[in-house]
Structure formats: C-alpha cells, structure tokens
Amino acid sequence: MAMFVHLTASANAERVRRSGVRAASHGRDTDRSRGVYCFSVLPSYTLTHQWLRELSRRSGPRGLVAVHIRLPDDEPVTAGRYYQDPTHVTAAEAVRRIAALRDPRGWEVFVPRAVTRGEVHRVRTVRQVTGWRYAPDAHGTAPCTCFGCRVRGEYGSRRLRQRRPHPLDGPPPAAAVLLRQIAAAGDPGDPEQLVQALHWFGLRRRGPVDQLARLADHPDPEVRRALVWAIAKWRSPAAVELLGRLAQDPDWTVRDAAEYNAPEPRS
Structure with missing residues (x-):
C-alpha cells in the first residue's frame, strides 16, 4: 500500500473522518477529471508537507490539517511538477519517482477519484509554518x-x-483622475486614450456609470467594446442597463462582449 498526504482546511476534518475526501479538484491532464491532490509521505517532514504554506494562503482562518491516505500499489494516478504535463503512473511508481528526486519540491500526485473513508489512515494537525510560498526558492524574489x-x-x-x-x-488610479483623462481626450475623444482609461476602470469594483454612458455612442467600436469590459463586473442597476443597451450595438464584437458579460437572471 502506498501512503500519501492530502492537505485540507481543518473545517473539513470531521467530514473527512466520516465520509472520506471528495473529488473536488480538476487534474492537469487533458481530460480534466475530478479527483484529489496529494503528495507522497517522505522521511522529511518538511518535504512531505511542503505545500502547506502555499495552500494556507487560501485556507481560511482555521488553518490546514493533514489527511494520510493509503492507496493500492496499482492505483492509477498522475505525478509531476505543478503546471507541467503530468505522467500517468501507478501509486507505487509515483512514490518511487518522488523519493528518487534530488529536489521534489513543487511535485504533486493526483488521484482521479474520491478517496473513500476506508482509505483514510488518519487526520492530524500539522505545523502551519512548514513549506514554501508562491513557488520553491521564491524567498528573496x-x-x-x-x-x-x-x-x-x-x-x-x-x-x-x-x-x-x-x-x-x-x-488603478482614482476615478476622478480617470474621468479627467477621459475629458482631456476630447469629444468624441481619442480612442487610444479612452481605451486606456476604460482599462483602468475595469479594474475597479464600481464606477460612475452615468459619466461613462456617453461613450456608448462613440463612433469607434473599440471604445464601445472597452466600455463593455470596463463595466462588466459592476452590478449596479445603471451598469446592467448600460450593458443591455450595448447588447444592441450595431457592431457584432460589441454585442458579443455585452452578451457574454450579461448578468445571470435571478430565479
């Protein structure tokens, strides 16, 4: 039997003990199957739990716990370094390959299915300061x-x-600064300057829709398309109304962008 460790939020500990680890993640292979990410248990505590600090950035306030799982030696899994194409191997072969690496940091094993309750060996707390963040050797970068x-x-x-x-x-710059840039672009306005200002508006959570609405009549479709993407994530009634107006634009690229970003109807 091959032993692996899966790191999960401590809030999931009781559910894991009760029913195992559900297949909540997508694999990196071509079929994008759902399953469970884990790592081989090595003699080094630090290497075994190397993913802890990186995953802790998104784990919530209660930290992570380690779930030790046992899989049959012939269990099909994938193994490889993150963001690289993984290799299809058995669980035993994944353990052998990782143990033979000079530097196994950044490697991961993916089980393309859920882990059953009977395969959970134990759930235990781990030191929350173990491992690397962002990427191996990122310290100092x-x-x-x-x-x-x-x-x-x-x-x-x-x-x-x-x-x-x-x-x-x-x-992004302040909204007042961006509005001054739009006013300085003239009427109807230089397309390059307007597109640049609208790009920054698109990085804001909200903005003055009433002062941007006039750009929906700009003669350059690139400006109107940039307006769509600028207000795409704003969900005020005025922004939704302006998106609906742009969805009727004579240029098909503007209509397509507006329809793509239209908010889902409430049930």
Missing part, C-alpha cells in the same frame, strides 16, 4: 503583482500593490 498572480484579500496585498504597482494591472 520580488512577488509579482499582476492580475493572475495576486490573491484578492490576501494579508498585505493592498500595500504590496501600492508599493509595487503593475504597469497593466494596477492598482
């Missing part, structure tokens, strides 16, 4: 503040973005 890397609501993220603003992903 300046963190990236782009939209894809940052975690909204993470401790210190706002100060980090203000200290190291990303050239494309903000933080």
Whole structure:
C-alpha cells in the first residue's frame, strides 16, 4: 500500500473522518477529471508537507490539517511538477519517482477519484509554518503583482500593490483622475486614450456609470467594446442597463462582449 498526504482546511476534518475526501479538484491532464491532490509521505517532514504554506494562503482562518491516505500499489494516478504535463503512473511508481528526486519540491500526485473513508489512515494537525510560498526558492524574489498572480484579500496585498504597482494591472488610479483623462481626450475623444482609461476602470469594483454612458455612442467600436469590459463586473442597476443597451450595438464584437458579460437572471 502506498501512503500519501492530502492537505485540507481543518473545517473539513470531521467530514473527512466520516465520509472520506471528495473529488473536488480538476487534474492537469487533458481530460480534466475530478479527483484529489496529494503528495507522497517522505522521511522529511518538511518535504512531505511542503505545500502547506502555499495552500494556507487560501485556507481560511482555521488553518490546514493533514489527511494520510493509503492507496493500492496499482492505483492509477498522475505525478509531476505543478503546471507541467503530468505522467500517468501507478501509486507505487509515483512514490518511487518522488523519493528518487534530488529536489521534489513543487511535485504533486493526483488521484482521479474520491478517496473513500476506508482509505483514510488518519487526520492530524500539522505545523502551519512548514513549506514554501508562491513557488520553491521564491524567498528573496520580488512577488509579482499582476492580475493572475495576486490573491484578492490576501494579508498585505493592498500595500504590496501600492508599493509595487503593475504597469497593466494596477492598482488603478482614482476615478476622478480617470474621468479627467477621459475629458482631456476630447469629444468624441481619442480612442487610444479612452481605451486606456476604460482599462483602468475595469479594474475597479464600481464606477460612475452615468459619466461613462456617453461613450456608448462613440463612433469607434473599440471604445464601445472597452466600455463593455470596463463595466462588466459592476452590478449596479445603471451598469446592467448600460450593458443591455450595448447588447444592441450595431457592431457584432460589441454585442458579443455585452452578451457574454450579461448578468445571470435571478430565479
């Protein structure tokens, strides 16, 4: 039997003891099957629980617990380094490959199914300061503040973005500054300047819809399309109404963007 460890929020501990680990994650192979991520149990405590600090960034206030699971040696799993194409192997082969690595940090094992209650060996607490964050060897490297890397609501993220603003992903200028840029673009306005200002409005949670509505009549469809993406996540009645208006735009690219971002009807 091959032994693995799965890290989950401590709030899930009782449910895991009662019914096992549900298949809640998507694998990285082509069929994107649902299953459970885990890692081989190694002699090193730090390497065995290396994912703990990275996963703790999204675990909630109660921390994580370690779920030790036993799988048959011939159980089909995938193994590989994160964000790389995994290899289909058996559970025993995954243990052998990981144990033979000089540096197994960043590796993961994926079980393409749920883990049953009978396969849960034990659930125990772990030290919450074990492992790496962001990526192995990330210590000493300046963190990236782009939209894809940052975690909204993470401790210190706002100060980090203000200290190291990303050239494309903000933080965005104040709404008053952006409105002055739009006014300076003229009437109907330089498309390049308007698109740039609307890009920054799209990174804000809300904005002055009434002062942007005039851009829905701009002669350049690129500006109207940028307006759609700027207000796409704003859910005020005025923003929803403006999206509906843009959904009737004569340009098909603008209509397509507006229909894609239309809010789901309430049941």
